[in-house]
Amino acid sequence: MAAMRARRFFGAAGASWRTLKASGRLSKDSKCLRVLLPCSVGSAALLMLHQNNFMCEERPRVALITGSSSGIGKAIAERLAAEGFLVVVNxxxxxxxGKAVAAExxxxxxxxxxxxxxxxxxALVKEVxxxxGQLDLLVCNAGVGKWIPHDNLELxxxxxxxxxxxxxxxGPLxxxxxxxxxxxxxxxxSIIMIGSAAGGRPMGSSIPYSMTRAAMNHLTKLLAKSHGPVRVNCVAPGLIETRITHGGEWGAxxxxxxxxxxxxRVGQPADMAEAVMCCVRSRYMTGQTIYVDGGASLVF
Ligand SMILES: NC(=O)c1ccc[n+]([C@@H]2O[C@H](COP(=O)([O-])OP(=O)(O)OC[C@H]3O[C@@H](n4cnc5c(N)ncnc54)[C@H](OP(=O)(O)O)[C@@H]3O)[C@@H](O)[C@H]2O)c1
Structure with missing residues (x-):
């Protein structure tokens, strides 16, 4: 970034200098050298400022969403693309x-x-x-889980x-x-972790799963505290209707x-995408885990 700015600065300064020289109004001992040299440097600086502002307004923000070939990640990718992000599906x-999601x-x-x-x-971040050329938003969504009754540690x-x-x-670390x-x-x-309601309460598909989500809550706080101004938040879903919650023990x-x-009602992936947008839009929220569970934590 610094090298790119320096190249742009010297390029613009050089162009201003060549224009002045070509005008034939410059000679080494000329009085106007003392005036025009600072002018060419100044105009280059102004040009850069203008270009930078222009580029900031114009460039699309880049979002990487891990595990976005299906379910919650796919809904987040679709929503961020609709909000103007350049989206990387993984x-x-x-x-x-995954390719089909990106193609749409x-x-x-x-x-x-x-x-x-x-x-x-x-390798993933490097390729992004x-x-x-840049990364503005990382959504750590990829995750696994399976049903193991909490009272059977042998499983x-x-x-x-x-x-x-x-x-x-x-992975998120x-x-x-x-x-x-x-x-x-x-x-x-910012970084947005997709955690789980099971990270904050003694519940969830298995004890190991809930342990990983509790760790994610803490990772969120630790990163937010130590890496500002990058904001780090966690969206923690309750039960969401995706392929991993279809059938079997999930029926109950x-x-x-x-x-x-x-x-x-059971939550939908689009509900999580909406919660992610709340985190993206806020300029002042960091270190928070938001439980988005339709009020399930109020009764279970
Ligand atoms: N559904 C719920 O009720 C619920 C509730 C709370 C939290 N969550 C969390 O929300 C996240 C998304 O879950 P979901 O319900 O949408 O499940 P899903 O449809 O199975 O999505 C999981 C995504 O992660 C990807 N993935 C799996 N292993 C990966 C790996 N090693 N590297 C990269 N990507 C990988 C999957 O693709 P491939 O397997 O093809 O690689 C898929 O794209 C998970 O972290 C889950 O724990 C879900």
């Missing part, structure tokens, strides 16, 4: 679905990456910068524990680390939400 396995959105692109590894996260196996922590917990220098180089940038949860919660 997934690991569902490449065709103006200016969007798809980048495959495994957000459960440091290498995957770093290589292709888009928690090593592989699952490592997998869920790698993607839900370490690696992504934030890779993205932070780029977010700091632009105005009004759907029925309970529809019967007992104040709004009597």
């Amino acid at each position: 997934s690991h396995s569902s490449v065709e679905d 959105l103006p200016g969007a692109m798809y980048i495959q990456a495994d957000c459960s590894t440091r290498q995957g996260c770093e 910068i290589d292709r888009c 928690i196996d090593d592989a699952y524990l490592h997998k869920i922590f790698a993607l839900n917990c370490f 690696w992504l934030s680390r890779a993205a932070m220098p780029h977010l700091k180089s632009v105005e009004n940038s 949860s759907y029925a309970a939400v529809k019967t007992h919660t104040p709004l009597k």
